[in-house]
Amino acid sequence: MAKLCKAGIQLREQIDDAFPDRSRVSPEGWLGDKRHAARPSDHNPLPDSGIVRAYDFNADLGSSRHEAFDLADQLRLLARSDKRISYIIFNYKIASYKRNYKWRPYKGLNPHKGHIHISFTAKGDTDGSMFQIPLLTGEPINGASKSNRRKLGKILSRSSVSNLPSGWLGSGSNCKCRCSCGNSGGTSLPQ
Numbered sequence: 001m002a003k004l005c006k007a008g009i010q011l012r013e014q015i016d017d018a019f020p021d022r023s024r025v026s027p028e029g030w031l032g033d034k035r036h037a038a039r040p041s042d043h044n045p046l047p048d049s050g051i052v053r054a055y056d057f058n059a060d061l062g063s064s065r066h067e068a069f070d071l072a073d074q075l076r077l078l079a080r081s082d083k084r085i086s087y088i089i090f091n092y093k094i095a096s097y098k099r100n101y102k103w104r105p106y107k108g109l110n111p112h113k114g115h116i117h118i119s120f121t122a123k124g125d126t127d128g129s130m131f132q133i134p135l136l137t138g139e140p141i142n143g144a145s146k147s148n149r150r151k152l153g154k155i156l157s158r159s160s161v162s163n164l165p166s167g168w169l170g171s172g173s174n175c176k177c178r179c180s181c182g183n184s185g186g187t188s189l190p191q
C-alpha cells in the first residue's frame, strides 16, 4: 500500500502547525493517479516499499501569498544541508543539487504557481526529524531573508490538523510537468 515518506509526513505536520488556516484542497496531494503511473514521477509509489517521495503543498497558506515564496525559499536554503530534500519547484522556478539549490528557470508545462512541489531523497524514507527553518520552527537559518525574521520565535502547536485525510492528486489532472503534479483537476480525498 502506498505511503508518504516520513520526511513528507513530518514536513506536512510542521506546515500544518505553522499555517493552521492554510488550504489543503487541490492541487495539494502526494499520491499519483493512474496517469502518473504511466511515466516517471516522484508521486508514484516505489515498487518495493510503496513509499512516495513527493508532496505538493497548496500555495495558499492562509494569509499573504508572500509566505509561500518565503516557505519555498527557506526550504531551498535548507536543502543545501538537509539531504532529505531532493528538489523544489515553485512559480516557474526549480532548485536542486545541480546548482547548489540556486533557483533556476523551470520550463515544464505546469509552472507550479498554485503549489510547491517537494521531492525527497531516499534518506527521507525513514528520517522524520524536524525541518529546521525559521517559518516552521522559529530557528534562524543562514541566508534567510530579512523578511523572514518576523517569524522568528513564533510558538508552534503540534496538535492541530494532523488527523485530516491525506490528499492525492486529482485524476482529472492534465498536467504534463516534469514532476507530474496534478494541478488542474478535481481532487479526491480518501477517508
Ligand SMILES: [Zn+2]
Binding pocket: 043, 054, 055, 056, 117, 118, 179, 180, 181, 182
Ligand atoms: Zn508534485
